[in-house]
Amino acid sequence: xxxxxxxxxxxxxxxxxxxxxxxxxxxxxxxxxxxxxxxxxxxxxxxxxxxxxxxxxxxxxxxxxxxxxxxxxxxxxxxxxxxx
Numbered sequence: 001x002x003x004x005x006x007x008x009x010x011x012x013x014x015x016x017x018x019x020x021x022x023x024x025x026x027x028x029x030x031x032x033x034x035x036x037x038x039x040x041x042x043x044x045x046x047x048x049x050x051x052x053x054x055x056x057x058x059x060x061x062x063x064x065x066x067x068x069x070x071x072x073x074x075x076x077x078x079x080x081x082x083x084x
Contacts, residue, residue, distance in 0.1 A: 001027065002082045007044055007055040009035040014066040015054040021069060027082055058082065 004022055006029050008015035022029045034040045034053065044055050048062045056063050058081050063069055072078040 001084075002059045004029040004082070005032060005057045006030070007032045007034050007040070007053055007057075009033065009053050011035070012053050018054045018056060018066040018069055021066070021073060025073075025079070025082065025084065 004027055006015065006018055006022075008018075008031055010033065019029060019031065032040070034044070041051075045051055048055055048064075050062075050064070052065055054065050056065065056069050063072065063081070069078060072081065
């Protein structure tokens with residue numbers, strides 16, 4: 001099974017939806033709260049070019065946010081990335 005990390009904030013509904021998506025697929029995710037961590041947020045911006053959360057990584061590769069993960073899921077590509 002692939003390693004999934006979700007960088008999130010406490011007040012983000014899209015973060016919650018991303019976690020529910022992976023949970024529905026039986027995937028355990030590592031949740032990293034960046035609510036009060038400007039250094040980690042800056043690192044994410046530098047790495048991904050995105051300022052928004054969630055930022056989702058599968059096996060170290062950024063796949064974007066919830067909308068991106070959901071689109072991959074709808075096309076049947078997310079399961080492949082997860083090794084399912």
